[in-house]
Amino acid sequence: MLKNYIKIAWRNIWNNKGYTFLNIFGLAIGITCAALILLWIDNEMSYNEYFADYEDIYTIKNTQTYGDETFVFEATPGPLAELMRNEIPGIGNVSRSASSESLFSHEEKNIHQTGKYVEPEFFEIFELKFIQGDPSTAFHDLHSIVVTESMARKFFGSGDVLNKTLRLNQGQSYVITAVIEDLPENISPRFRFSWLSPFKNYENANEWLQGWNNAIQTYVKPEANADIVSLNETLYGFIQTKLEDSESHLSLYPMDRWRLYNEFDKNGLEKEGIFKYVRLFGIIAGIILIIACINFMNLATARSEKRAREIGVRKVLGAQRKMLIVQFLSESVLLAFLATLLSIALIYIFLPPFNDLVNKQLILDLSDPLHLGALLMITIISGIFAGSFPSYYLSSFNPVKVIKGIKSKSSSAAFIRKGLVVFQFSISIILIIATVLVYQQINHVKNRDLGYDNEGLVFLPANENIKKNFQAISNELISSGAANELSLSGHTPVNIGSNGGGFQWPGKDPENDVLVSMESVSPSYIKTSGMELISGQDFNPNVEANESQVIINETLAKMIDKENAVGKVITRGDSQATVRGVVKDFVYNNIFGNETSPLILYPSSQDFNHLVINIDPDKRSTAVSAIERVMEKYNPGYPTELIYADEKLEEFMSNENMVGKLAAIFAGLAIIISCLGLFGLAAFTAERRIKEIGIRKVLGASVGRITTLLSVDFMKLVLISCLIAFPLAWWFARNWLENYPYRIDISIWIFVVAGLLAFLIAFFTVSFQALKAALTNPINNLRTE
Amino acid sequence: MIKITNLEKFYKTEEVQTLALNKLSFEVKEGEFVAIMGPSGSGKSTLLNILGMLDDSDGGSFLFNGEEVSDYNERKRAHLRKHNIGFVFQSFNLIDELSVFENVELPLIYTGIKLAERKEKVHSVLEKMQIMHRRNHFPQQLSGGQQQRVAVARAVVNNPKIILADEPTGNLDSSTGNEVMDLLCELNEAGTTIVMVTHSEHDARFSHRIIRMLDGQKVTENLNVLV
Numbered sequence A: 001m002l003k004n005y006i007k008i009a010w011r012n013i014w015n016n017k018g019y020t021f022l023n024i025f026g027l028a029i030g031i032t033c034a035a036l037i038l039l040w041i042d043n044e045m046s047y048n049e050y051f052a053d054y055e056d057i058y059t060i061k062n063t064q065t066y067g068d069e070t071f072v073f074e075a076t077p078g079p080l081a082e083l084m085r086n087e088i089p090g091i092g093n094v095s096r097s098a099s100s101e102s103l104f105s106h107e108e109k110n111i112h113q114t115g116k117y118v119e120p121e122f123f124e125i126f127e128l129k130f131i132q133g134d135p136s137t138a139f140h141d142l143h144s145i146v147v148t149e150s151m152a153r154k155f156f157g158s159g160d161v162l163n164k165t166l167r168l169n170q171g172q173s174y175v176i177t178a179v180i181e182d183l184p185e186n187i188s189p190r191f192r193f194s195w196l197s198p199f200k201n202y203e204n205a206n207e208w209l210q211g212w213n214n215a216i217q218t219y220v221k222p223e224a225n226a227d228i229v230s231l232n233e234t235l236y237g238f239i240q241t242k243l244e245d246s247e248s249h250l251s252l253y254p255m256d257r258w259r260l261y262n263e264f265d266k267n268g269l270e271k272e273g274i275f276k277y278v279r280l281f282g283i284i285a286g287i288i289l290i291i292a293c294i295n296f297m298n299l300a301t302a303r304s305e306k307r308a309r310e311i312g313v314r315k316v317l318g319a320q321r322k323m324l325i326v327q328f329l330s331e332s333v334l335l336a337f338l339a340t341l342l343s344i345a346l347i348y349i350f351l352p353p354f355n356d357l358v359n360k361q362l363i364l365d366l367s368d369p370l371h372l373g374a375l376l377m378i379t380i381i382s383g384i385f386a387g388s389f390p391s392y393y394l395s396s397f398n399p400v401k402v403i404k405g406i407k408s409k410s411s412s413a414a415f416i417r418k419g420l421v422v423f424q425f426s427i428s429i430i431l432i433i434a435t436v437l438v439y440q441q442i443n444h445v446k447n448r449d450l451g452y453d454n455e456g457l458v459f460l461p462a463n464e465n466i467k468k469n470f471q472a473i474s475n476e477l478i479s480s481g482a483a484n485e486l487s488l489s490g491h492t493p494v495n496i497g498s499n500g501g502g503f504q505w506p507g508k509d510p511e512n513d514v515l516v517s518m519e520s521v522s523p524s525y526i527k528t529s530g531m532e533l534i535s536g537q538d539f540n541p542n543v544e545a546n547e548s549q550v551i552i553n554e555t556l557a558k559m560i561d562k563e564n565a566v567g568k569v570i571t572r573g574d575s576q577a578t579v580r581g582v583v584k585d586f587v588y589n590n591i592f593g594n595e596t597s598p599l600i601l602y603p604s605s606q607d608f609n610h611l612v613i614n615i616d617p618d619k620r621s622t623a624v625s626a627i628e629r630v631m632e633k634y635n636p637g638y639p640t641e642l643i644y645a646d647e648k649l650e651e652f653m654s655n656e657n658m659v660g661k662l663a664a665i666f667a668g669l670a671i672i673i674s675c676l677g678l679f680g681l682a683a684f685t686a687e688r689r690i691k692e693i694g695i696r697k698v699l700g701a702s703v704g705r706i707t708t709l710l711s712v713d714f715m716k717l718v719l720i721s722c723l724i725a726f727p728l729a730w731w732f733a734r735n736w737l738e739n740y741p742y743r744i745d746i747s748i749w750i751f752v753v754a755g756l757l758a759f760l761i762a763f764f765t766v767s768f769q770a771l772k773a774a775l776t777n778p779i780n781n782l783r784t785e
Numbered sequence B: 001m002i003k004i005t006n007l008e009k010f011y012k013t014e015e016v017q018t019l020a021l022n023k024l025s026f027e028v029k030e031g032e033f034v035a036i037m038g039p040s041g042s043g044k045s046t047l048l049n050i051l052g053m054l055d056d057s058d059g060g061s062f063l064f065n066g067e068e069v070s071d072y073n074e075r076k077r078a079h080l081r082k083h084n085i086g087f088v089f090q091s092f093n094l095i096d097e098l099s100v101f102e103n104v105e106l107p108l109i110y111t112g113i114k115l116a117e118r119k120e121k122v123h124s125v126l127e128k129m130q131i132m133h134r135r136n137h138f139p140q141q142l143s144g145g146q147q148q149r150v151a152v153a154r155a156v157v158n159n160p161k162i163i164l165a166d167e168p169t170g171n172l173d174s175s176t177g178n179e180v181m182d183l184l185c186e187l188n189e190a191g192t193t194i195v196m197v198t199h200s201e202h203d204a205r206f207s208h209r210i211i212r213m214l215d216g217q218k219v220t221e222n223l224n225v226l227v
């Protein structure tokens, strides 16, 4: 029986190659899209699974509330780990950890590598795969280092590396005590490392770790039977048992949520991070698959009249409805299988560009039962879904009527068909609007006035050489005309790292603590950055003359004194400083934010990580080579890895960029698939009305008239789609934009453009068929015998 | 009005070449009623299609009102056709989705006539064809004879100079067939030229002249004795 079905199905497919191709191609695009997104989702969901017990591993989060806003950091004080070990029963293994990007050297090779200073218990918490050496001995000596296989290869090629040494930051040599397997790509980016070295090294170099600054990470793997809820209760007030008025409340944050969540709202409550994209793209991939299945439904039911006779005869000969349903379903599943075969080829073709887009190395592995199974599932589900309505509809034909040639008006099927087309186009239009909107928002942020010279700024990680020779470097670059101005700073503006509470000033309510960001700068910082001083004075070029003086931003100035904050004294604990000047608010950290948080720029002589250079954006390449030359002289042996402020800004929009690109792709696919369907439907309509067209032509209708006649019904559907899509798109747009306080207004032009685009594309698709029909010689279709 | 000389038409299918018209010549004068007869496949419909400018000939000449039509382009022919020729088919070829009124109205729309005038013309022709009471019905709600009367109404609504009818009674029983033939005669008496293809000797007798065809050639041409 099944063989008979498949035979018939095959003949049907073969005899209607055109329609079959449209169906298979549309379905294949849908399946390809769904498969690529599933691969991406699978990858996102598998983050950190590398560590088998990742559900039982935690980092410590630090929640602090200032006014009505709560902040969540992953930063803890230096003494915490030891106190936890001693005082919290059941806490299990605890390790401090500090990340560092450091320069390693071996012979001629100087390479920056990111790694961590950790305690030996780190190896108990994270089960790493040791290729050489073992965890128990890896940290026996202070100057030992564990490296990943690929880091080892970068320096030593394929040779044995155990007991070889690497120089760190052109100073101390470290002995390689173990080699571990590279971490896979699906590890939280901030956790990734290429090397590990004893925390003691970091502690020795940073005395402030003895204090209570929140600056390092603490990882925990509680004992197997530990009660996490009660551990969290203990941790919540733990810091306060040491430091009475601390704002810090600690909690355990599990590794299985590091990737997909790890964002927190104004109340400090966890919200979805990447996960919202996982869900969004999952839904969209599903919708694209549905759009592709709709093509099948529409073409199958539209062509039903042609098959009515077959169905009638089968029924007269005794076929039951159930059998017919099975027959039609096997046809659609067979078709879905053919589509899947095609889509496997498409997946292989489109995986590399897709990987570039999402910045991953996804692979399709057909020998992996998960991949094969998922593909089979998609095939069968879409086959059955696509065949559901047609089989139900076709099998309902009344055999007597059908054989007598009485055409049922089949208005229900036609109505559903129109509804499905409207669905397809509504989705397409929404996606077009989404694409335009995301790009507008990205551009809006890119072009916003940041309050500093984003195009002209270049950063270079500052080491001792650079700090020591700053004046000479500065003089040389400015006098040669390569740079306009130079300064030193702690961070780049998109990433100002330190903040804290506990500040007081005259007239401040002592109960209401304010979180203030702090950035250490050298005297020329404001000029170099191109920021605007709105009152008071800039720093004195002589560093010493700035003793206990700070420049604050407008927001903080308004908090201190609405009229004039200059000259006011800010205190924190034992230290105090006088406001020397007020800088116009510039955008830092939160580039999508509308309000600026309070900020203090304080002069420092040491506390710097970045050299800031202001160059002419038009003369970038000559400036860069001049900088490289000067650096070779003052900072030999270090690679000059410049960071451009505008590129750094782009990095912070990478999620938005990805969403924008994916939205564009989804919109394109939705439109392509919908148009394939429309193309088929238009062909079918032209075919069905071919006699009418002939009559009209004989009666004198022009080609233009007939084309319009055939197109107008479809155009009406697109119009209805617009009416449905616009309010929905507007609603989605408003919701999405709410994530960005600094945002565009939704302009009606987006809707006009999206509607017109859909309209034009649909019109070309349909009018092609209509024109073809209008141009055929009518007598071919009016033959009477 | 119509003069064809040595008209030829081939049909090429994959392997066979059919000579549907073979050096056919005859003339139709204004006001004449000509019947064309011949067995199935003798080329009658092909001839009518060419006369109606729906199809090209492959050789010979076709003068319509003294103009050589065979080398006119599609646009010019469509224009000539629209204003001069009405068609009646064996299978009526009414548009199922349009009402009687709308079917008859179509040629007027295509020649760009205003609504009020269209209404008037359609009504008068429907009245003449005695089908006025059915003007809001759809073709499938009518009998065969009524449908053909609608088709004739549609053919004449534009006041064409000539009506080309391909077996207009072929799908009708003899009494309704006669009604349609009476209609055509009336039109002819009012001055419309008619060229009609028919299988029926009975119908042919209504004409002034009978042209008999075989294998794309004219075999005889005689004046109708009854007239």
Ligand SMILES: Nc1ncnc2c1ncn2[C@@H]1O[C@H](COP(=O)(O)OP(=O)(O)O)[C@@H](O)[C@H]1O
Binding pocket: B011, B012, B013, B018, B019, B020, B038, B039, B040, B041, B042, B043, B044, B045, B046, B047
């Ligand atoms: N479109 C066509 N393609 C091929 N052959 C055709 C076509 N139309 C008609 N013929 C052939 O041309 C000949 C004349 O056909 P037709 O004019 O329809 O004859 P009639 O109307 O007298 O029955 C026949 O042999 C027919 O098979």
Ligand SMILES: [Mg+2]
Binding pocket: A785, B044, B045, B046
């Ligand atoms: Mg014929």
